[in-house]
Amino acid sequence: MSTLRTLTLAGLLMGLVVPFLNAQETKPAAAEPTAEEQAAREKEFLNEIEALGWTREGKAKVGSMAEVAIPKGWRFTDGNGTRSLLKMYGNLPGDSELGMLTxxxxxxxxxxxxxxxxxxxxDEKNELDADAMLxxxxxxxEIGNERRREMGLEELxxxxxxxxxxxxxxxKNLEWALRIGSKNGQSINYSTRLLGRHGVMEVDLVCGPxxxxxxxxxxxxxxxxFxxxxxxxYAEYREGDKVAKYGLTALVAGGAAVAAGKMGLFAKLGGLFAKMGKAVIVVIAGIGIALKSLIGKLFGKKEQI
Incomplete structure (x- = not known):
């Protein structure tokens, strides 16, 4: 599976303490920035975001295999812009991002x-057992939280x-939404998987309840x-095309798991105001395809095509 942000699991967690913030706590308290200084930093940061390049109307190409209409009030940047933006917010992006709407x-x-x-x-569309998956x-x-503790991150x-x-x-869309919590708050991660001929487009929205x-x-x-x-x-599948070794159940489990195999934490900090404890949107990297295959086995999905 791609290094999905679950933005496949994610959260709008108020006051979440990340390593960056922990590091700040060990230093002497800095003088509170003035309103003018805050405004200047915010303007500079937004200018850097704008420089990434955005399309604000019409349709945007999502890689070479899809396109999406840009709603009024939204803007789109391609994979390179997406990865740059993730880095600007203190994230470690992968190489599978094709674009972002915001x-x-x-x-x-x-x-x-x-x-x-x-x-x-x-073929599992009528067999999705939400209780068993949850x-x-x-x-x-529990395994995922062990890894988070090692990284100095708060448990979810x-x-x-x-x-x-x-x-x-x-x-041919699969969707679900999970409620994620910590001691500081809750978040909703809304996920959609758009089945295609050659694979799955993974789309995720992170928001507060x-x-x-x-x-x-x-x-x-x-x-x-889209x-x-x-x-x-999906309808253009032809005999001889590559077929995935897992089905819909494993697709949900693999995309939604807060489990072993997590590769890291992605935090969307409030501009340059992270040091001031602003709201944090957390986006957790998805698990690898090997774990997804394992989940498929656990749910009884046959490996043969």
């Missing part, structure tokens, strides 16, 4: 990544589904404006 300023992130796993069969994910969370908890896994047979009602309709509009270009859609 609003102006420090808006929410909708990141597109592609996993070239091959054609994922939908139980497995919670068990894996899977509180349950905000939206249980569901498959749209018409659009109080933002879900407002942002999810916008997110759904973005998903509706389409694979000719030759890449």
């Amino acid at each position: 609003t102006e300023g420090h808006g929410p992130w909708v990141i597109f990544e592609f996993e070239d796993s091959g054609y994922v069969k939908d 139980k497995s994910l919670k068990e894996g969370q 908890q899977l509180l349950g589904w905000a939206v249980p896994p569901r498959f749209n047979d018409k659009t 109080e933002e879900m009602d407002t942002l999810v309709p916008q997110y759904q509009s973005i998903i509706a404006g 389409q694979y270009v000719t030759g890449n859609s």
Whole structure:
């Protein structure tokens, strides 16, 4: 699986203590910046973001295999811009990001990544057992928290589904939303997997519970404006194409797991005001395809094609 931000698991965690902030606590307290200094830093940071290059209308290319309509008030940057932005917010991006939609300023992130796993069969569409998947994910969370403690990061908890896994047979989209918590707050991670001929486009929205009602309709509009270009859609599968060794159940488990195999933590800090304890959006790297294959086995998915 790609180094997905779950932005596949993620959270809007208020006051989350990350290593960067911990390091700051060991230093003498700095003088509180003035309002003018804060405004100057904010302007400089936003100018750096703007310099990444953005498209604000029409359709944007998502790699070479898809495109997405840009909603009013949103903007799109390509894979290079996405990785640069993640770094600017203190993240360690991978190499699978194809683009990002966000609003102006420090808006929410909708990141597109592609996993070239091959054609994922939908024969499990009527067998998605949300209770069994959640139980497995919670068990894996304990292992994930061991890794987080080693990294000096706060533990996270899977509180349950905000939206249980569901498959749209018409659009061939799989979606779910998880409620994530810590001692400092909760977050919602809304995930969509757009099945294609050669793999899966992974799209994720991170927001707080109080933002879900407002942002999810916008997110759904973005998903509706996505389409694979000719030759890449799910319906264009041809005999002999590569077929994934896992199904829909493992796709959810692999994308949503807060479990062993996590590669790191991605934090969206409030501009240059991280030192001042502003809100943090946390985006956790997804697990690898090897773990996904293992999850497929645990859920009884046959390895043979």
